[in-house]
Amino acid sequence: MEKIIELSHVKKIYHMGTEKIRAVNDVSFTIDKGEFCCLLGTSGSGKSTLLNLMAGIEKASGGEIKIKGYDIRRMSEKNLADFRQRYLGFVFQAYNLIGSMNAIENVELPLVFKRVSPEKRRKLAIKMLKQVGLAKRMEHRPKEMSGGQQQRVGIARAFVADPEIVFADEPTGNLDTKTTMEVMDLIHSMARRNSQTIVMVTHDPRLADYGDKIIHILDGNIQDVEVRHTAEEIEAECKAEAEKFKEEMLLKKKKREEKRKKLMEGLSEGKGKNEL
Ligand SMILES: Nc1ncnc2c1ncn2[C@@H]1O[C@H](COP(=O)(O)OP(=O)(O)O)[C@@H](O)[C@H]1O
Numbered sequence: 001m002e003k004i005i006e007l008s009h010v011k012k013i014y015h016m017g018t019e020k021i022r023a024v025n026d027v028s029f030t031i032d033k034g035e036f037c038c039l040l041g042t043s044g045s046g047k048s049t050l051l052n053l054m055a056g057i058e059k060a061s062g063g064e065i066k067i068k069g070y071d072i073r074r075m076s077e078k079n080l081a082d083f084r085q086r087y088l089g090f091v092f093q094a095y096n097l098i099g100s101m102n103a104i105e106n107v108e109l110p111l112v113f114k115r116v117s118p119e120k121r122r123k124l125a126i127k128m129l130k131q132v133g134l135a136k137r138m139e140h141r142p143k144e145m146s147g148g149q150q151q152r153v154g155i156a157r158a159f160v161a162d163p164e165i166v167f168a169d170e171p172t173g174n175l176d177t178k179t180t181m182e183v184m185d186l187i188h189s190m191a192r193r194n195s196q197t198i199v200m201v202t203h204d205p206r207l208a209d210y211g212d213k214i215i216h217i218l219d220g221n222i223q224d225v226e227v228r229h230t231a232e233e234i235e236a237e238c239k240a241e242a243e244k245f246k247e248e249m250l251l252k253k254k255k256r257e258e259k260r261k262k263l264m265e266g267l268s269e270g271k272g273k274n275e276l
């Protein structure tokens with residue numbers, strides 16, 4: 001299995017006046033391509049810092065971070081920004097949607113940065129919003145949606161550019177239990193469908209249960225790395241999920257065609273559209 005993320009002796013020290021805070025303290029681990037990896041630990045243990053280091057949002061104080069074999073600590077700002085746009089997606093706890101934009105426009109954003117044409121990005125955004133179950137909310141702005149719906153937009157935005165890795169920091173932290181499970185299932189099945197790698201931060205062991213690998217963090221250190229599924233098991237699940245999705249899409253297409261056929265037949269029999 002390809003190692004898509006490799007950390008070796010990674011450190012992050014924050015300086016607060018004269019105090020040194022070791023948020024991440026000599027951490028080494030690897031994540032395989034296609035793996036759903038959870039970073040689990042209590043509040044303040046350094047999970048978000050670690051995620052931000054891997055995602056190139058913050059600079060490490062030491063060690064080596066390789067993503068797809070590239071040492072991101074040695075990249076220029078410009079190259080790192082391009083790299084992130086090309087390969088990485090993000091889901092945030094507070095959704096981070098743009099309030100003045102509707103769902104479609106929010107989902108389109110990563111494609112705007114990638115210079116995808118307006119027609120193509122609209123088409124892709126609509127397709128993604130349908131996939132996350134928001135076909136009827138596409139014109140809504142964030143404040144016109146529930147938390148769960150906003151996070152579905154956040155997920156559509158994270159996945160729209162088909163990134164190889166999606167980072168998620170407590171993506172269900174602001175949601176109720178039922179919505180949390182729906183959103184977790186959504187992230188899981190979206191990732192499996194396209195064999196994408198997920199790195200998710202959580203303080204909740206029940207959510208970490210989704211992980212193929214659980215990395216337990218305490219005070220900036222790794223306590224334990226728990227491997228739940230083998231590469232073969234992950235691959236089999238990805239195949240099954242992709243197959244299931246293909247079938248669902250075919251079924252939807254068939255239903256649409258049947259509806260159209262019925263409508264055409266009705267029209268040719270001289271009935272108005274309203275009588276059907
Ligand atoms: N920008 C910062 N400046 C100073 N200290 C920080 C900063 N970000 C995080 N920390 C400290 O680093 C430690 C780890 O924080 P964080 O990674 O946010 O933990 P978690 O996500 O597990 O709750 C905490 O003690 C926190 O106070």
Ligand SMILES: [Mg+2]
Binds near residue numbers: 047048049
């Ligand atoms: Mg955090």
